[in-house]
Amino acid sequence: MRRAAMCFSLSQFPRCSVHTLTNSWWQSFHHISRIGRGSISSKVLASGKHGLNGRYNSTENRQALPTKAEGKNKAAFSRKTTIRHEILDETTTSKVDIYNSEVTEIGCTKYVDIRQTIAENKDLAKLMTIIIFDIETTGFSREHERIIEIALRDLHGGENSTFQTLVNPGRSVPNSHIHGITTGMVNRPDVPRMGDLIPILLRYVGSRQKPGGYVVLVAHNARGFDVPFLIKEFSRCSFDIPPNWLFVDTLPLAREVMKSGGAKVPPKVSLQALGQHYGIPLVGSAHRAMVDVHMLSAVFQRLTFDLKLTIPSLIEGHSFWPSEVGSSKKKKNTA
């Protein structure tokens, strides 16, 4: 039986800092809505902190996540599970109660384009869960390379709001100089393979999802790198990206912000450059998944503020489905 070397990185990022950041992000949406477009997104914000109809609470009602890799056996997730936290050189152990966790019927969700629906019915935005994520890989080619680390963070915060794990690629890691992840760190029996991890990942995201809601996964250069990689890895393991997952790429958001700044020379829009631009300190080693997720969370907050984006406008104008990756959406110059 494989034991997953993964963590809910509460020990890495103290809960207080998570709450501070996430609350400030929601507050920025709230502030924007008050100074910008009226009261619509104030309702959205209220849902983020107090839940749908006042019932939802991220720390009390959200399901804890099983993280013990059990292959594809879903029944394995309905037991109490021991989790081994492993963050760099630190290893701790804790227990997560996963009794009565519901299985989201992802496969039954009808594939519909909800972006316009959300724009028209702002209440639907209450049902959105926004998760920042990042992956580390053995290289650039989705055909020949593999994911070796993945980290996620639910911007609502609360208990188990972050998820991080190494992934066993079943091969050597040639680019340790980039992220510091070595072959010895991931090619171990206690590090889950992608096929073992995907059901856990689905469970985790499902545990953050609101009933009947949609998930928005945000990454930097998501369209060009993270999402295609994710699709390929899911495909290799005979899984599909759930149809209620929407994605947002922060790269075009950054370009938009920088362009509006009026600079003659196009400024850098890498995650590190954006961090510098906004004066966000790097906590930990760059190019480790959770560190980058931490950075992107703060950058995303500022980008949405600068662009005065509400959740509906973010979904309507900047989200995409996995099926849209690779399809050219180049705009023709009609000026």
Next chain:
DNA sequence: ACCTAAATTAGAACTTGACC
């Protein structure tokens, strides 16, 4: 190293105005 989208560049096609 690979892949994608955005940005840039170059050239063709078209429009407009001046002049005879």
Next chain:
DNA sequence: GGTCAAGTTCTAATTTAGGT
């Protein structure tokens, strides 16, 4: 109306930047 130059628009090709 015919011609030309200048300006504008459009398209395609190329370059750049971003992710590991």
